[in-house]
Amino acid sequence: MDEHSDLSDDVFEPNTMDDEDEWKDVEPEHMIASFVSFGGNTTFRHLEDFFVDAKENHGVDLVEMKNLHDLDTFGMIKLINYIRAHVHQGLSRPDMSPKNFLEGEEYLKPVMEDDALLYSVDDIFDLCEKQKKKIPNGSVAIMSREEIQEVMRQNNQLREQVVYYRSALQKTYLETLELKECALHSPGEKSTDQGATAASSKELADDSHYFSSYAYNDVHEMMLQDKVRTDAYRDFIYDNKHLFAGKVVLDVGCGTGILSLLCAKAGAVKVIAVDNSSIIDKAREIVFENGLSDTIQCLRGRIEEVTLPVKKVDIIVSEWMGYCLLYEAMLDSVIWARDHYLDPNGLMIPSHATIQLALFSDDDYISDKFTFWNSVYGFKMSCMLGKAYDDIIIRTVKPDAAPSRPATIVELPLHTVQQSDLTLSGASFKLVAERGMDQLHGFLIYFDIFFTANREAGPSKAQTSFTTGPFGPETHWQQALALIDTSKHNALDLETGDQVSGSVTLRKGLENFRELQVEITWRVQSAQSDEEQSERVAGQTWAMR
Numbered sequence: 001m002d003e004h005s006d007l008s009d010d011v012f013e014p015n016t017m018d019d020e021d022e023w024k025d026v027e028p029e030h031m032i033a034s035f036v037s038f039g040g041n042t043t044f045r046h047l048e049d050f051f052v053d054a055k056e057n058h059g060v061d062l063v064e065m066k067n068l069h070d071l072d073t074f075g076m077i078k079l080i081n082y083i084r085a086h087v088h089q090g091l092s093r094p095d096m097s098p099k100n101f102l103e104g105e106e107y108l109k110p111v112m113e114d115d116a117l118l119y120s121v122d123d124i125f126d127l128c129e130k131q132k133k134k135i136p137n138g139s140v141a142i143m144s145r146e147e148i149q150e151v152m153r154q155n156n157q158l159r160e161q162v163v164y165y166r167s168a169l170q171k172t173y174l175e176t177l178e179l180k181e182c183a184l185h186s187p188g189e190k191s192t193d194q195g196a197t198a199a200s201s202k203e204l205a206d207d208s209h210y211f212s213s214y215a216y217n218d219v220h221e222m223m224l225q226d227k228v229r230t231d232a233y234r235d236f237i238y239d240n241k242h243l244f245a246g247k248v249v250l251d252v253g254c255g256t257g258i259l260s261l262l263c264a265k266a267g268a269v270k271v272i273a274v275d276n277s278s279i280i281d282k283a284r285e286i287v288f289e290n291g292l293s294d295t296i297q298c299l300r301g302r303i304e305e306v307t308l309p310v311k312k313v314d315i316i317v318s319e320w321m322g323y324c325l326l327y328e329a330m331l332d333s334v335i336w337a338r339d340h341y342l343d344p345n346g347l348m349i350p351s352h353a354t355i356q357l358a359l360f361s362d363d364d365y366i367s368d369k370f371t372f373w374n375s376v377y378g379f380k381m382s383c384m385l386g387k388a389y390d391d392i393i394i395r396t397v398k399p400d401a402a403p404s405r406p407a408t409i410v411e412l413p414l415h416t417v418q419q420s421d422l423t424l425s426g427a428s429f430k431l432v433a434e435r436g437m438d439q440l441h442g443f444l445i446y447f448d449i450f451f452t453a454n455r456e457a458g459p460s461k462a463q464t465s466f467t468t469g470p471f472g473p474e475t476h477w478q479q480a481l482a483l484i485d486t487s488k489h490n491a492l493d494l495e496t497g498d499q500v501s502g503s504v505t506l507r508k509g510l511e512n513f514r515e516l517q518v519e520i521t522w523r524v525q526s527a528q529s530d531e532e533q534s535e536r537v538a539g540q541t542w543a544m545r
Helices: 002-011 047-058 062-069 073-088 118-130 145-185 192-212 217-224 227-239 258-265 279-289 331-341 363-369
Strands: 248-252 270-275 296-300 313-317 342-349 352-360 393-395 407-413 424-432 442-451 464-467 479-483 499-508 516-525 537-544
Touching: 047 062, 047 073, 047 118, 062 073, 062 118, 073 118, 217 227, 227 258, 227 342, 227 442, 227 464, 248 258, 248 331, 258 270, 258 279, 258 296, 258 313, 270 279, 279 296, 313 331, 331 342, 352 424, 352 499, 407 424, 442 516, 479 516, 479 537
Parallel strands: 248 270, 248 313, 270 296, 313 342
Antiparallel strands: 352 407, 352 442, 393 479, 424 499, 442 464, 442 479, 499 516, 516 537
């Protein structure tokens, strides 16, 4: 950028206004873009005038180049920057062989600051498409200004129609998924093989919907505004820049690319950002907007299916955690990426995760959300509870609603954990009530995350860590509640010192592997008696859909 700074200085005069009041008269919405010629000595208010100058003075026909080489947005950006760079170096008519500008990402970096041409690529494409009025010798005729204006007016109308039809198509798609799901759960006369095929189709549909759910801004806004989450990654990366300097990094499930940006700023020589959602298009724009296209390469697809430009990477960074840690099953893909791409001495970020279990008791919450339906102005509405006791509930829990110290039910070392370890079968726990309670309402599940700079170090050596539990700052993951169904199990009152022990099983959903099933068995041992009461032994299964 610096080697071309004199070009920008020649064209754009700095504004020296100091009086803030003078700025109030500026109305950006009415400003007209000025297109600076490739020679840097002339500005044009209309693209068609710029086209004529480029062809007459530099032998460049942008329309012909676009159509001849089928340039996309990034191809056109590379072409513009390539021409500007070489004209500025004194080559008024650069060699227009596509290999000179299309290969690599060198010319994605703007040559001239505030180049209005780079912000008008869509308008350039509009003109290119409508100027393909072929004449016998195969050349392209330039349209009149009036024709171009009419074409642009029609194009704006078409854009509005595309937005409308895209929205309608999405609505129809989601409605179709709902109908398919209803059909799968309805009784029918299908054979066993047909039923298996239907279940398989449902799983694929759900998997597709999983990726599409990350295409919208709100979910990324929520995650980026989670300071506990994002600050932890930033702090570890920036505090350990020596680990990233000159290294190749793979970002699995990159989303907007925030982790890739942090790694690039920390000194990574190459960052490969992979996501199977259409958010990857926004990530690519964000990378370009921040001038990091020469470092970060964005790829769309499943990590299991895309082809990386390298055989091995030095670091894998990913924010793969779901509710209860394992919901959405993204960790499976991260492990696959580790086994196929991470150097044997490479680093996983984060490095460790643990799942925690605690007792839950909150009379106010149960009264407001559950007991309430037993008498609504004197009327029973218990049917409104639906499957409240069958599903895991995600909410923020008050610290005093967790009347026991947590128990770690599983620790996952990311450098060595296997996909088979992600099914947790009968992990034992022991919880001691730290206060008396009229009723044990259920169990609380959350997770902790650790970042270590040494792959051999354990969580206790972590430089950075965070918890999603009720005793730390709130995160977007909140906590997971598994409420005991008192219509099937006796209500349990506990005294201080009473012990609740048992086992936890976590497994993927039977019909959708991204869902989660939680099974807990428990028994109560009174602090005042050595005898276990048989009626206080129970078990229940919940689903996280």
